[in-house]
Amino acid sequence: MRKSRTFxxxxxxxxxxxxDDGLTVGDRLPGERQLAEQLQVGRSSVREALRVLETLGVITSQAGRGPDAGAVLISRPESALADLLRLHLGTASLALPEVIDTRLMIEQWAVQHVDAPEAMEVMRSALDSMEAAASFEEFVDHDVTFHMGVALLSGNRLLAATMRALRQTIHAYSVSAVRTAGRTDVLMAxxxxxxxxxxxxxxxxxxRAVADHLAHAYPSLTGEGPARSGDPA
Amino acid sequence: MRKSRTFxxxxxxxxxxxxDDGLTVGDRLPGERQLAEQLQVGRSSVREALRVLETLGVITSQAGRGPDAGAVLISRPESALADLLRLHLGTASLALPEVIDTRLMIEQWAVQHVDAPEAMEVMRSALDSMEAAASFEEFVDHDVTFHMGVALLSGNRLLAATMRALRQTIHAYSVSAVRTAGRTDVLMAxxxxxxxxxxxxxxxxxxRAVADHLAHAYPSLTGEGPARSGDPA
DNA sequence: ACCATAGTATGGTCTGACCATATGAGGAAG
DNA sequence: CTTCCTCATATGGTCAGACCATACTATGGT
Known part of the structure; x- marks a missing residue:
């Protein structure tokens, strides 16, 4: 048993x-000094706690004064997920094929469990923007939007957030893949x-179309199965 | 553009x-004071940075002296994911059906993309333990192990970590569901x-079996969530 | 009514101190 | 020589106080 730390x-x-207070997105937390006094702890402990909450995408901090200053509740799980993926890829405890596979899983699930058809509008306008894209970067940006739309079809915010994090993580890879291919007609089709x-x-x-698409987008990873490894229980 | 903070x-x-150094799980980082001096920043900034990394499951901190003391690289994405889910459920920016759906998605994917058949041994021994379970809590514990085994079938560490976090998040719910049902024979079948x-x-x-099982395990959520649309597969 | 300025509350950072913990070295006892 | 105890030490954890940067807010002059 580990002694719990103050923060x-x-x-x-x-x-x-x-x-207790039923706080939701947009509500404010007391200031750091006030919180420290209320909880009878040092300000640094409060700060470390807020830092954790900020990392997890639950609050955001803004200096200054006024209604937007201080710690405000938000909902940004995708930034936490993106950080998570990036760091664990960095320590080799996660591999790119595993991330790509997860992406395939989500998109296949989403198109088979459509609960928010209005997301098709997002997809549609992204397609138009892709047709008009003037650079690979721009093309990929709208491509991200399109696939966000795909994830949104599920109506599941957890999947949408995960998809956004995934795309953010593999963004550089996506751009270079499109650039290498040099053509976008296959992808557009x-x-x-x-x-x-x-x-x-x-x-x-x-x-099936999603699977084909990802095979086209990541030819080097196709069939490459996820890196195996025992899971430290 | 936001000015970047020291931490x-x-x-x-x-x-x-x-x-750069190719550090992986098990390697150690310099101490907080040493790091602060090297980077020419205050110790508190170093601490906030380490706190973030700890939150994301990349390092762990241990006081004292010796080889295990200080910040050690680990790989524990599931704890970050679990915190993430718990907090966002708390702020109502995520709902339980979305989490359950995600679980269904992962398990269905795993059983259809088996890349690590050795995980069946985990499933098998979990089944034996479930048969012998003396309490609902114990039953659910081994149930978690069984479904972790299912996720491990995919050989995808990201999915395995996510599954562990999901189960951790819904643990209390799972226990009460089993307790309410009062019988485990259907679930065991x-x-x-x-x-x-x-x-x-x-x-x-x-x-299909996984879908049926989750419908049995979470009767109150069936049909409730984003799950719609005929899915014969 | 408008604008410039000072005031002030907020987060961000640093310093230094002290506490808690766990190892490792060194001496005392056997 | 081995065993055990004690103490020094390195490490994270916490606190207090100070100062800075920022951005709103009130004040007062025009």
């Missing part, structure tokens, strides 16, 4: 306060096919 | 050092069916 208590108490099949409510067909 | 620079530099179908390499059948 962990602070996190727990802030969490409790959020639950894939996108249109996915869009049409989703519109036709052909989930299985769309899932 | 963010520290994170970046530590990250850079990890990349589901588990055996999944195990058999995976063993027979019947991915689609196993996927």
């Amino acid at each position: 962990e208590d602070v996190i727990a108490q802030i969490e409790q306060r959020i639950a 894939d996108h249109w096919r996915i869009y049409e099949l989703v519109g036709a409510r052909d989930g299985q067909g769309a899932a | 963010e620079d520290v994170i970046a530099q530590i990250e850079q050092r990890i990349a 589901d588990h055996w069916r999944i195990y058999e179908l995976v063993g027979a390499r019947d991915g689609q059948g196993a996927a």
